[in-house]
Amino acid sequence: MNRKKTVLIDGTGMLEEVYYALPDNCVKGIRNVVVRIIEEKQTDYIAAAFGNFNKDGIAAEDLKKKQELLKEALADLKIPVFEEEGARSLDLICSLAKNCEKEEKDVSVLTGNETFLMAVNEHVTVLIPGLGEEGVKLINWSADRVKAEFGLEPEQLKEVFSLERGAGIGRKTACRLLIQYGSLKTLYGRKEELESDQVRKALTEYEQQVNKEADSLCMKTDYNLRLDESKTIAESEIAEIMDMDFEPAGFPEEGEEISSSGWIKKEVTDLSDAEAVFARCATGASVGLQLAGTDKKISALALCFSKEECWCLIPQGDLTSEYLKEKTEEIIRQAEEITVLDLKSQLPFLNLNGEKTVFDASIAAYLIDPLKSSYEYNDLANDYLSLSLPSKTELLGKRTITQALEENRSQAVNCICSMAYVSFLCGNILRDELKKTDMEQLFYDIEMPLVYSLFSMEETGIRVERDRLKEYGDRLKIRIKETELKIYEQTGETFNINSPKQLGEILFEKLKLPGGKKTKTGFSTAADVLEKLAPDFPVIELILDYRQLTKLNSTYADGLAAYIGSDERIHGTFNQTITATGRISSTEPNLQNIPIRMELGREIRKVFVPQEGCVFVDADYSQIELRVLAHMSKDARLIGAYQQAEDIHAITASEVFHVPLLEVTALQRRNAKAVNFGIVYGISSFGLSEGLSITRKEASEYIEKYFETYPGVKAFLDKLVAEAKETGYALSMFGRRRPVPELKSSNFMQRSFGERVAMNSPIQGTAADIIKIAMIRVDSALKRQGLKSRIVLQVHDELLIEARLEELDQVKKLLVEEMKSAARLAVPLEVDANVGESWFDAK
DNA sequence: AACTTCACG
DNA sequence: ACGTACGTGAAGTTT
Structure with missing residues (x-):
């Protein structure tokens, strides 16, 4: 006789289990499992039950919310949901199961709760998610399987669980004891025979708790719950449910990364799968996006369309880097809202002109609180999502995402997906915040366009004459050596002049110069302190000279040389999310503190030169x-x-x-x-x-x-x-x-x-705002007018342009005009401009 | 990693 | 009595 089959979903038990692995994605995960059961026609009837959670604490509130979502999701699948005030899902499910048995149906209980294993019998099995060879899959527990695994009848498991929970006895020991003694009662009656002191002690000490657990494990099966016979799943409904599936078909379900941080990150390396992802994208109004790569070549693309969907596309075979580039540009054109982290870092991979606004979540977060030390995905997750994610360094160490893709693929995927995921979720929160704080104009009209100007400036770089810089450094090194020897001569000692500690001791203790302590660690040897002593002690002047020479040599001569690329240019980084006041900053190297005040230092500017056929035009605001x-x-x-x-x-x-x-x-x-x-x-x-x-x-x-x-x-x-x-x-x-x-x-x-x-x-x-506006206008005027001249540096109140000779007059006029008119103040904004064959000459 | 010093606006 | 000018980044030394 062919018995009908029923699947009973223990919604509560599934949630409790799945929540651990996928806190943000448990509803979706469970829904997928249920859909698969229906699709594969594993059942004739299906129903679900919900009850109270065993857990409490912080997770409980969230679990309750998830429970409501899951009920809705199941109801959408036309699955009847049972719940009863104050009832445990265990009792509801067992009541249902009992009635199903009476109706001669076979039952499978889908749950994450192992307690159900004690209810397994000839006609009742339990489906529990467990680890298979290829990731997570459902394990079907039949009575035989329980016997094989535990060595006990299913109903005896009640006593195993009582020992585990009540007396803290491990599962293996608990099973062994029950195999040996048959029941709890016998075990307690003969516990003196036990060899292990530890076990005997636990049994004695926790007898009450064991009994209590045993009581609570008794099932209450008298809820009068019945499945509606008419609710048999019809063929048409299966088709409908399959249509409802919002996952593109044909995706790898097995072997997918299940992350502890909450969403499903799927790796895609196949062209047809990628096409499906992009197709999914076309309907998405909002997308979180992140690219990684080197030398303008994409090595990975992460896309996030919902809290549950994060894809990582990695070029391989037919799925080419170029294809990803084109598709990404298409998505950016089509999507309602695109959110990324650090837009400037994404621009090398794409042809974008800023026409379509790409929302940079890092910069938005910077405007909202410019005092933070960084605005990476884990910072934003902390601040706006109350989510603690491992940082890039924690995942990849010193490696970049591209490097890690080779050596530690899953962490690299995790990292870039985290970025897209955080972008997606923070995007709207930050848009709201900008509105609330009245910074939308600042963001959309100044900061976002500026990203493109800064990118252009970095990409252009500035030419530096390597040989001349080397000569300059060599001259410094000679003078450093001379000065060093004179200092040793005068102080009568050879020591490290660069060490404030040693220098302080020599000056103030050995030579007994006037002056005293000033810093926490000892004597201050700062220039302003030493200058006061200079007229009376010739060695001081030597030391100040030495300081100046070594500073110029290590920071500028040697320092800058290390950044000159094969194109003879330095491509520094201009940071938009560092300063508390809104200025930009410059690193690797810092091109905003090239010497000018002292004659010797100022010489360095002679090595900053325009390329052939160009001159520099420098313009700065006067006392802005x-x-x-x-x-x-x-x-x-x-x-x-x-x-x-x-x-x-x-x-x-x-x-x-x-x-x-x-x-x-x-x-x-x-x-x-x-x-x-x-x-x-x-x-x-x-x-x-x-x-x-x-x-x-x-x-x-x-x-x-x-x-x-x-x-x-x-x-x-x-x-x-x-x-x-x-x-x-x-x-x-x-x-x-x-x-x-x-x-x-x-x-x-x-x-x-x-x-x-x-x-x-x-x-x-305000001064920073004004020069930002000027930069954007100068940059876009250059490009709009089809000129080849480019901005190469910004130094707070100064812009330096490498201008084509034939464009010089036009560029100079444009630069001065745009700077002057960047803001209308009650006083004129005056600009001084100069033309020169080097930065030195143009100032 | 913290401190000191010093280059710039 | 307190004891720093505001905003940065890099190098070198010390802990």
């Missing part, structure tokens, strides 16, 4: 920060001073010290200049006195006079501090935020720092 201050503070007198143009420091001196402009002395001008700097830095008498080597009292008087002269500035700075205290952040003209948590500090030092930051950030930040 003070002009921003004049604008933002609306101080009439300061604005007036700038409208007269000329020498702002001299005008300031004239007004502050009440002398005619033409009678301002060099000293007065110098003092006024220092005050101007101080204002921008967030003035304090301590700082100014230090900067001018005057007393604090004198410094206070200068500041007081300054504020008397420019009362609008005083009011403005006070307002900045007050507002930052109120809101917790400082604001630039374009809405850029800089949090100032120090303002809340009870520490005077910290709080004072916070006040200076509140005064400086809006000024520095």
Whole structure:
């Protein structure tokens, strides 16, 4: 007789088990299992039951949510769902099973809960996900299988579980004891025979708990639950369910990576599978995307369309890197929203012009909180998803994703999928945050377009004459050696002059020079300290020379040489998510601190040269920060001073010290200049006195006079501090935020720092905004006009262009005009521009 | 890894 | 009494 077959899904038991492996993806995972059972016609009837969770704690809340989702998903599959107030799913399922048996149906219980194994009999089997040879698969536990595995009848397992849970006895021991003694009762009656002290002790000590477990393992099978006969799964329904499947057909189900961090990451190396993924993509409104590779060649593409779907496409055979490139560009054109991390790093692999907005989640997160040290996927997962993911370094060590693909493929896949996944999930959260914080314009009109300008600048690079730099370094090395010997001669000792510790001991202990401790670790030998001693001790000058020479040699001569590529150019990195104020920074190498103030250092700029047929055009803003201050503070007198143009420091001196402009002395001008700097830095008498080597009292008087002269500035700075205290952040003209948590500090030092930051950030930040706008406009004007000249450097208030000779006039005009008109302020934005055969000449 | 020093705006 | 000017990055030394 052919008995009908029923599958009973223990929704709760499945969730509890699967949640461990796939916390974010358990519903989808379980649904897939159920769909497969239906598709493969493994059953005539199907039903599900839900009950209370055994677990509590943090996971319980989430599990409850997942349970509701799973109920919905099963209901969508037209599966009847049973639940009963306060009932355990174990009891509900067993009640159902009992009734099915009466109706002469065979039952399979799909669960993650091993407790069900005790309910196995001739007509009831249990399906539990377990590890097979090829990843996760369902193991069908029949009565024979239970006997083979445990050596016991299924019903005896109740006592095994009681011993395990109640007395903490291991499964193997528990089975052995029950095989030997037959039942718990007999075991307890004869426990004195036991050889193991440990087991005997556990049995005695935990007898109560064992009995309690045994009681709770008794099934309650009298719930009156019945399957509706009409709910037989019809052929038509199977077809319908298969259509509902939102997975592209034909994907590898076996051998897929099951991650502990929560989503299914699938590796695709086959062209037809890749086509299916891209087809899936076409319907996706929102996509998280990440590329990896080297030399513009894609080595992996990760795509995330939903919380449950993350694909990693790796070129192989027919599935070529070029194909991935074209498809990626297509997706970017078609998708409603594309989110990536670090867009600039993605541009080498794609032909994009910025026409379509690609949302850079890292930059969005930077705008929202610019004080973070990094904005990698694990940082964003922590901050916006409350999800702790292993960092790139933890997964790959020092390797890149491309390198790791060869040596440690699964970790590389994990890493790049994590990036796409986090992009996908954070995208909308960050879009909302930008809206809430009023930074959408800043983001979409300044930061995103800037990505392309910075990329272009990096790609262009700047030419550096290798041989000439080498000669410069050699000259330095000779002078270093000479100076070094003179210092040894004068101090009567050979020591490491580069060691502040050794130098301090020689100067202040051995030679007993005046001066004293200044740093935590010992004597300060900083230049400003030594300079005060220089007139009296000739060795000091030698040491300062030595310092300057070694600095130039190691950081610039040798340092820069290491970055010159085979194209004779240096392609540095310009970072957009580093500074607290909105400036960009430059690394590997730092091209924003090439010497200029000292004559010898300035020489280095002679090795920065344009390529053949080009010249440099350099343009910088004249006192952009003070002009921003004049604008933002609306101080009439300061604005007036700038409208007269000329020498702002001299005008300031004239007004502050009440002398005619033409009678301002060099000293007065110098003092006024220092005050101007101080204002921008967030003035304090301590700082100014230090900067001018005057007393604090004198410094206070200068500041007081300054504020008397420019009362609008005083009011403005006070307002900045007050507002930052109120809101917790400082604001630039374009809405850029800089949090100032120090303002809340009870520490005077910290709080004072916070006040200076509140005064400086809006000024520095606005200046940064303005040059960013200028950069974008200059860059796009060059490209729009079909010119070959390119921006090669940005140094905060300066842009350097490598200009084709034939484009020189046009470029120079364009550069100056775009910079001047980048923002409309109450005072003119003045720009100084120069042309030269080297960076040295163009300044 | 922290500290010191020093190059730039 | 407190004890720093604001914003960066790199190199070298010490721990």
